[in-house]
Amino acid sequence: MAENRYLLNAQLAQMLKGGVIMDVVNVQHAQIAQEAGAVAVMALERVPADIRKQGGVARMSDPGLVKAIKEAVTIPVMAKARIGHFVEAQILQALKIDYIDESEVLTPADEDCHIDKSKFEIPFVCGARNLGEALRRIAEGAAMIRTKGEAGTGDVVEAVRHMRTMNREIRQLASMPTEEIMSFAKSNGIPYELGLEVKKLGRLPVVNFAAGGIATPADAALMMQLGCDGVFVGSGIFKSADPVRRASAIVKATAFYNDPARLLEVSMDLGDPMAGQSVASLSGEDRLAGRGW
Amino acid sequence: MIVGGSGVLGVLDLQGGVQEHLEHLRRVGVAARPVKSAAGLEGLAGLIIPGGESTCLSRLLRLFGLDEAIKRAYAAGLKLWGTCAGAILLASENVGETPFFGLIDIAVDRNAFGSQLDSFNREMLVSAVAKEPIPLTFIRAPKIVRAGESVQVLLQLDDYIAAAENERILVTVFHPELTPNLAFHRYFARKCGVLPVNGDGAALDPNWTPQSWMRFSHHV
Numbered sequence: 001m002a003e004n005r006y007l008l009n010a011q012l013a014q015m016l017k018g019g020v021i022m023d024v025v026n027v028q029h030a031q032i033a034q035e036a037g038a039v040a041v042m043a044l045e046r047v048p049a050d051i052r053k054q055g056g057v058a059r060m061s062d063p064g065l066v067k068a069i070k071e072a073v074t075i076p077v078m079a080k081a082r083i084g085h086f087v088e089a090q091i092l093q094a095l096k097i098d099y100i101d102e103s104e105v106l107t108p109a110d111e112d113c114h115i116d117k118s119k120f121e122i123p124f125v126c127g128a129r130n131l132g133e134a135l136r137r138i139a140e141g142a143a144m145i146r147t148k149g150e151a152g153t154g155d156v157v158e159a160v161r162h163m164r165t166m167n168r169e170i171r172q173l174a175s176m177p178t179e180e181i182m183s184f185a186k187s188n189g190i191p192y193e194l195g196l197e198v199k200k201l202g203r204l205p206v207v208n209f210a211a212g213g214i215a216t217p218a219d220a221a222l223m224m225q226l227g228c229d230g231v232f233v234g235s236g237i238f239k240s241a242d243p244v245r246r247a248s249a250i251v252k253a254t255a256f257y258n259d260p261a262r263l264l265e266v267s268m269d270l271g272d273p274m275a276g277q278s279v280a281s282l283s284g285e286d287r288l289a290g291r292g293w
Numbered sequence: 294m295i296v297g298g299s300g301v302l303g304v305l306d307l308q309g310g311v312q313e314h315l316e317h318l319r320r321v322g323v324a325a326r327p328v329k330s331a332a333g334l335e336g337l338a339g340l341i342i343p344g345g346e347s348t349c350l351s352r353l354l355r356l357f358g359l360d361e362a363i364k365r366a367y368a369a370g371l372k373l374w375g376t377c378a379g380a381i382l383l384a385s386e387n388v389g390e391t392p393f394f395g396l397i398d399i400a401v402d403r404n405a406f407g408s409q410l411d412s413f414n415r416e417m418l419v420s421a422v423a424k425e426p427i428p429l430t431f432i433r434a435p436k437i438v439r440a441g442e443s444v445q446v447l448l449q450l451d452d453y454i455a456a457a458e459n460e461r462i463l464v465t466v467f468h469p470e471l472t473p474n475l476a477f478h479r480y481f482a483r484k485c486g487v488l489p490v491n492g493d494g495a496a497l498d499p500n501w502t503p504q505s506w507m508r509f510s511h512h513v
Contacts, residue, residue, distance in 0.1 A: 008413070014310055015377070017308070018307065019346060037348060037349040037353060076346075077408075096408045201504055202507075203507055203510060251353070255307050
């Protein structure tokens, strides 16, 4: 990928800042999301809560579905490829969507390698639990990062853990004398040059969204106050009792994340949130966040 | 032409490329602040409506009556600059859609280039704004497909208009705030009657980097 193409891709993510990216499984959902003020939609066959419930192998969605959604909205369209499945990514690039999510929500196709994203023209967003994981994905060519959280649970605890971990590691790095960085980079799996850049910037060098378990306007504002640039909401909208109202409320809460009076106003009378499942009740193999290397 | 008021410029801070504009205004030496509510418009000489998603911005503008407050401030003399999504919101005509502010007589065709794979950079001379060619960044950009008699075209490219203005509004479908080019921010500041401290500096700032906006990001 040419350097200017990577920059254009990182800059598209900049234009999404302060916004909400919503999972949608059909054209009608996509239109509801756009109408509510989503900055992009993630087109997929099953939201993570259903993938979790139904089990089996989760793969890239039928491109026909993604194409129908792309034709139905004017906002950017994203879709998921399996970790390491570079041919799914090639197909999604040929479809000319706007962003690919190399996602742990789908069943990984490779147990060692992620996609070499630098070979593609299309931008990628990748999940991360900590600074090392985020910087390894950026080194591979990701133009945007998101927390992994624990998708499909409606429990925000993992997203909080990932964001706090990243913030803590960035603070450590920022306060370190340069000679300690190589050792820190080694023990945390951080590409050295990117470690130096993070030390200088005091944050990730690309846009970083929250994802995984966000179910309420308060969850979205929590992640924003923890320093995220925007949020993804997966199952939290269309698995709730009133998706139209909830989608709109989460958009407002993300924009006014620092204004408790407005957060109060938008949090009222939204109907039931998604039922959810606590992350603590999940066994190891049911935890998706552990996927990724 | 000097406008009354504090000489401060605002950047609409609801969603999108807010920090990038604040950083460019800082570099040209103009006092600026993010604007999230009607109260924030008070005393501003000009307001930038940044790039982002225009549907999202329109929903958030309506939410607390900020759209009406901007219209009132405009009627009272506020100057406006819309980049990308901002230009879509200011246009009097949107192909296939209802216009939002409708304050400048142009027709805009959203996503006229296609998807992100069709985003691109170019370098062009915009003679009203800078003496040398400046870099232009188009991201899922709209096209201005018509400009009325009250509107001056600042940059015509191929089959579309990329920058235009009338007496009180500037529109660009590209993003000067995503490049080292400070000339457009100086141009808008002067249009607002604000004289930038670094008004005579080079069009391109060699110290600007693609991460410069992070100074204004709210990371903790």
